[in-house]
Amino acid sequence: MNLEEAAGRNDLFETPKALYVHIPFCYSRCGYCDFHSFALGRCEGGQQSGNEFAESYVATLLHRARELKARLPEPLQTLYIGGGTPTILPDKAFSELLGQLAFLFGSSLKEWTVEANPESLSRQKLSVMADAGVSRLSIGIQSMDDGELETLGRRARRRDNEKALDLAQRSEMQVSADLIAGIPGQSPETLESSVRAILDTCVDHVSLYDLSIEKETELEKKILQGVLKLPAEDSAYSARKHGERILKAAGYQRYEVSNFSPAGRESLHNSVYWSMNSYVGIGSGAVSSLMVKENADPTLLLDIDLGSSEGSAARAAGAVGSLVRTAGGATGDAAGAPACLRMEEGRDLKAYLASPDACLTSAWIDRKDSAFELVMMGLRTRQGVDRQRFARRFGSDLYPLIATVLGKWKDRFIQDDEYLRLDDAGLDLLNPLLLDILEVL
Ligand code: SF4
Numbered sequence: 001m002n003l004e005e006a007a008g009r010n011d012l013f014e015t016p017k018a019l020y021v022h023i024p025f026c027y028s029r030c031g032y033c034d035f036h037s038f039a040l041g042r043c044e045g046g047q048q049s050g051n052e053f054a055e056s057y058v059a060t061l062l063h064r065a066r067e068l069k070a071r072l073p074e075p076l077q078t079l080y081i082g083g084g085t086p087t088i089l090p091d092k093a094f095s096e097l098l099g100q101l102a103f104l105f106g107s108s109l110k111e112w113t114v115e116a117n118p119e120s121l122s123r124q125k126l127s128v129m130a131d132a133g134v135s136r137l138s139i140g141i142q143s144m145d146d147g148e149l150e151t152l153g154r155r156a157r158r159r160d161n162e163k164a165l166d167l168a169q170r171s172e173m174q175v176s177a178d179l180i181a182g183i184p185g186q187s188p189e190t191l192e193s194s195v196r197a198i199l200d201t202c203v204d205h206v207s208l209y210d211l212s213i214e215k216e217t218e219l220e221k222k223i224l225q226g227v228l229k230l231p232a233e234d235s236a237y238s239a240r241k242h243g244e245r246i247l248k249a250a251g252y253q254r255y256e257v258s259n260f261s262p263a264g265r266e267s268l269h270n271s272v273y274w275s276m277n278s279y280v281g282i283g284s285g286a287v288s289s290l291m292v293k294e295n296a297d298p299t300l301l302l303d304i305d306l307g308s309s310e311g312s313a314a315r316a317a318g319a320v321g322s323l324v325r326t327a328g329g330a331t332g333d334a335a336g337a338p339a340c341l342r343m344e345e346g347r348d349l350k351a352y353l354a355s356p357d358a359c360l361t362s363a364w365i366d367r368k369d370s371a372f373e374l375v376m377m378g379l380r381t382r383q384g385v386d387r388q389r390f391a392r393r394f395g396s397d398l399y400p401l402i403a404t405v406l407g408k409w410k411d412r413f414i415q416d417d418e419y420l421r422l423d424d425a426g427l428d429l430l431n432p433l434l435l436d437i438l439e440v441l
Contacts, residue, residue, distance in 0.1 A: 008071030022283030031153025075108030118164035384421025
């Protein structure tokens with residue numbers, strides 16, 4: 001079963017209303033990044049120039065988008081073009097991509113976000129976005145300190161960031177800025193200065209991420225060699241909390257572990273991920289997640305052929321077998337039954353361009369893993385885990401299942417009839433708390 005067939009099966013899966021489009025190109029690789037992206041100049045195929053390669057990629061994306069549109073049972077509500085760096089696409093390809101996506105999906109969208117990097121955000125790109133109906137721009141600022149930007153291996157410097165924020169603020173779009181905490185050499189003062197500089201531009205939304213040291217990145221290498229030193233854990237934590245207090249005082253509420261905004265400016269698209277609703281992703285490396293309907297006929301899942309995806313056939317067979325046994329009443333253990341279909345578009349760019357369907361990999365997520373994912377994603381947010389949804393999906397009230405964890409962390413949990421959520425200190429302790437939940441769920 002390919003992606004558009006699966007997305008169209010509204011007898012089996014909850015209808016996706018969010019689409020992610022991945023652009024896996026950047027000018028160069030930042031030192032801390034392990035995202036799926038390539039320096040555009042290095043991924044040319046045959047005699048093609050970087051621009052021609054990007055145009056072929058966009059043509060493939062648009063072909064997939066049209067096929068998807070033809071099968072989707074309901075109109076999309078959110079669209080997110082991320083990367084990589086979508087704004088480094090050549091103007092012609094960028095314009096073609098946005099114009100066609102607007103034609104296909106624009107009329108029903110409640111939110112359309114495009115990611116941008118400061119050095120590639122031009123008046124021309126902003127004008128294309130405005131014409132297409134893009135409503136939200138997410139800019140990778142990361143820091144307003146030139147030394148920290150250099151440490152991260154970013155191309156942009158403070159003046160580029162300022163220029164991009166200034167340009168963005170002149171548009172009608174909502175603007176979100178990403179910042180990073182815990183950078184080697186960062187002090188509470190430099191983080192405060194970055195947060196205040198962002199707030200001075202009146203952005204609508206801020207994402208404040210903790211730096212994560214990914215394997216085999218330039219940054220990891222430098223830290224292992226002792227060339228760079230991470231800030232002590234305590235001082236990184238207090239710098240981050242200080243930054244959060246400044247955001248809060250300015251009216252930006254922490255509505256997710258790393259995301260802050262005034263009420264009504266939260267990211268609708270990301271909320272789809274956090275609430276574990278169905279979504280689709282196109283473009284090399286993009287992931288789709290289709291939740292099995294609560295009342296889906298289990299025997300129909302037997303007919304699904306996930307193709308030759310490595311490992312997925314065995315997982316699917318096991319999961320479906322378990323579901324059928326459960327449906328037949330032979331066992332009360334439904335933990336292994338499928339609850340979600342996860343698909344990933346191929347990461348090998350040339351193979352992807354030749355045949356996206358041939359390099360799609362698919363796997364079932366069983367009920368046990370899916371239950372944990374629902375709790376894990378929900379607890380990231382200020383709203384919390386939807387208790388009724390959990391009970392409908394998994395046939396059991398969440399509270400008794402994790403009673404020991406609720407008792408152990410009782411000062412951090414806020415429980416009511418509808419949602420289970422964490423207080424602010426609990427959001428900071430999410431990882432140890434989730435490990436406890438994983439043990440009992
Ligand atoms: S611009 Fe973003 S996606 Fe590209 S290398 Fe840097 S961090 Fe990674």
